Amino acid sequence: MSVPAHPRVTDVIETPVAAPARPRHRADIEGLRAVAAVLIAVYHIWFGTVSGGVDVFLLLTGFLITGSLVRAMERDGRIAFGAFWTKLVKRLFPAGAVVLGAVLVMTYLFFPRSQWMTVIDDVRAAVLYYGNWHLAAGSVDYMADNSAASAAQHFWSLAVQGQFYLLWPVLITLAGLVAVRLGVRVRRVAFAAVGIVFVVSLAYSLWITAVEPVWAYFDTGARLWELALGGMLALVVHRVDLPGTLRMIAGWLGLAGLVSCGLVIGDSLPYPGFASLWPTVAALLVILAGAGEAANGRFSANRLLGVRPLTWLGGHAYTLFLWHWPVLIVYLELTERVRPSLTGGLMVLASSFAAALFTTRVIEGSVNRVTKRHRAPSWSLAAGVIFIVPVLAAGSLWAHSIDQDRRLRLELSSNPLAYPGAAVHLNPELAAGLPDLPIHPDTTTVARETIDQTRSCNAVVEDTEVVSCEFGDPGSDYTIAMVGSSHVRHWFQAMRTLADQHGWRLVTMTKNACQFSSEEQVYRGEVYTECTAWNADVMLELAELTPDAVFTLASLTDRKEDEHVPTGFVDRWRLLDGMGVDVIAIRDTPRFDFPVPECIDRNGRDECSSPKAESMAEVPPFKDLPNVPHNTRFLDLTDSLCEDGVCHGVIGNQLVYYDTDHLSYAFSRSLAVVMEPQLLEAVGQAVPKGEPTLVDAAMTLHESAHS
Structure with missing residues (x-):
């Protein structure tokens, strides 16, 4: 007697009622897809703003x-x-893989090394459909200048859809199980389930957009309500049959609202949040206007959307979306523009159309021909995987090659005579005889490596409480606390080297874009309340820690205003004076108007300098500052960064900055030797007789090398 196979969940769901007739073909929806794709491309190319097309x-x-x-x-x-x-x-993998493969090739041919790892990581995330979380975690601002964007960044919305494709069949299956259990129609339970997702996701979207808009832009949870709204509409649209006049108004109102969305919203409102209701409601009106037996009247918007050219373009909307962004980013890179001209934009659009047409006809067409002959699901799966695997492999091999080069530079840099960094200023002979070697750190990895040095010890923008770490000798009788923004944080390697050398205890308390100051600060045009709360928490932490000294900024540099000492800085110094804590205030560093690693990749190390006067005062602004508390001592290492009024991007074969104004970890470490005399004087500590200093060790090494 045979035993029946155990039934699957999906096999036991019975239909409570007869299935409805198959819905009629909606040509206007293909046209709506075309309009959305064109709007995305147009607004990205010429305006650089949200279009509503993705919604x-x-x-x-x-x-x-x-x-x-x-x-x-x-x-x-x-x-x-x-x-x-x-x-x-x-349907999705072959075309997506072709575009991502092209992105890798274009990045290698046209983009500076400093962007390579970013693109490789973005491509990997796009291939595996977690690109939205990858960008959210990196706090990438999608509304930033296109010139700073990755050519694969736009794949984030496909990742959201990919995650939806995994979730939705499970949700509808569960709805079917409940429908059978209750003896009601599947459609009714499915509508309730999708409606719950809609309400929860929309509420979350409104909250997270207000709290953290950059994260919200990429958050699947903040976008799921848009997909759910479309799902709810699908389950009731067959019952909708608007009166002729109302249908006409709804169609044109929806189409006009969609076309004008980018002009009205632009970058003025946090997105998605309430602003994303504009394009979704507009599309909803268009779909409702095209429902019913009497839809697509002579002068209706839906009839316009159903014309042959738009439906043809709708068939290429996916590949047009895939291609327009990398073509635009390559154009901007080659022309060194932030936004294309009218002619340049038309060239980008035409090139994107041509690439989209080729991809649809040749790539997708070939795949469809194969899978029509071989209808088994395994052939469809293989058709997608065959395209994806080479892209993943190419990215991995390229990343491995970059890592090998990084390791080679790291090995070479272990020779302090070949890579002295700031120590090159100690000996003119060393500067004159410096060998011509690849710079260290590598421009490709310097930003990540530098940030990773203290990533877990730093408060990010949304944090309000102090994140601190301790280094050096925990039992030392001398403690220094590093307190302030990233321009304090980038001195970490120098300070840690000195703490290890002299047996100090070093405690870090830093926060992104937040100065150690009593003044209210602004971040991205809004009051930085998290910074205010963090400053208050810092003072509590310092009162409990009671360090011997606080290392912080003495001034602020800026290319838009003169270098100055904020009043809030001095207020903090006075408070510390009352607590019996010394202040070691270091002058801020120069700021460039270009990313230094990218400049070096494009133009070479000798062409990437900036006049000191463009961001720094001729005389330190604290030199004649009145009413400086007695506990405050100043450090100024500008001479190690700038020479004869010019600040350099490479010094002593080391890359000085990992972006426009933050020191690389390697160069920060090299600054310890030139910081040491000033710091020892500031803390009032003398080196015990016979104990070598970093300067002594460096000079001995240089002399032995030249003897």
Whole structure:
């Protein structure tokens, strides 16, 4: 007697009622896809702002997928998960992989080394459909200048859709199980389930957009309501049949609202949040206007959307979206522009159309021909994987090559005579005989390596409490606390080297974009309340720690205003004076108007300098500052960064900055030898007789090398 196989969940769902008739083909929806794709491209190319097109794509994805899944449940009593996902793989992976492969090639050919690892990481995240979380974690501002954007950055929205494709079949299946249990229609339970997702996600989107808009932009949870709204619409649209006049008004109002979305919203409102209701409601009106038996009247917007050119373009909307962004970014890189001219933008648009047409016809067409002959799901899966694997492999091999080069430079840099950094100023003979070697750190990895040195010991923008770490001798009788913004943080390697050398205890308390000051500060145009709270917490921490000295900034440099000493700085010094804590205030560093690593990659090390006067005062602004508390001592290492009024991007074969104004970890460490005399004088400590200093060790090494 044979035992029946254990039934799967998806096999036991029965349809409570007869399945509805298959919905009629909506040509206007293809046209709506075309409009959304063109709007995305146009607003990205010429305006650099939100267009609302991505929101329309998300809503349409929810509309089409939800309708398809629910009809499958009503028709078959189950969802064929394997067939569903493999069809998506066949539809999405080949074209996406071709574009991502092209991004890797274009990055190698046209972009500076300093951007290579960023693109490799973005491509890997895009291939594996977690690109939105990758960008959110990196706090990438999507509304920033395109010139600073990755050519694969736009794949974030496809990652959101990919995560939706994994979640939605499970949700609809569970809705079907509940429907069977309750004896009601699948469609009704599915609508309730999707409605719950809509309400929860929208509420979360409004909250997270107000609290952390950059994160919210990429957050799947903050976007899921747009897909759910499309899903709810799919489940009720067959019942909608608006009166003729109302249908006409809804269609044109929706289309006009969609086209004008980018002009009205632009960058003025946090996104998504309330602002994203504009394009989604506009698209909803268009879809409702096209529903019913009497839809697409002679002068309706839906009839316009259903014309042959727009429906043809709608068939290429996906590949146009894929190509427009990398083509734009390459154009901006080659022309060194922030925004294309009218002619340049038209060239970008035309090139994107040509690439999209080629990808659709040749790549997708070939895949479709193969899978039509071989209909098994495994062939659809293979068709996608065959394209994805080479892209992943190419990215991994390239990353490995970059790492090998980084290791070589690191090995070479272990010779202090070949890579002295700031110590080159100690001996003119050393500067004159400096060998011509690749700079260290590598421009490709310097930013990540520098930030990683203290990533876990630093408060990020949204933090209000102190994040601190301790280094050096925990039992030392002398403690220095490093307190302030990233311009305090980038002295960490120098200070740690000196703390280890002299047996001090070093405690770090730093926060992004937040000065150690009593004044209210501004971040990205808004009052930086997190910084105010952090400053208050710092004072409590210092009162408990009672360090011997606090190392912080003495001045602020800026290319838009003169170097100055904020009043809030002096207020903090006075408070510390009352606590019996010394202040070691170091002059701020120069600021360039270009990323130094990128400049070196493009123009060579000798062409990447900046006049000191563009960001720094001729005389330190604290030199004649009145009413300086008696506990405060000043350090000024500008002479180790600038020579004869010019600040250099490479000194002693070391890369000085990892961006426009932050010291690289290696050069910061090299500054310890020139900081040591000033710091020892500031803390009032004499080196015990016979104990070598860093300066002594460096001079001995230089003399032995030249003897």
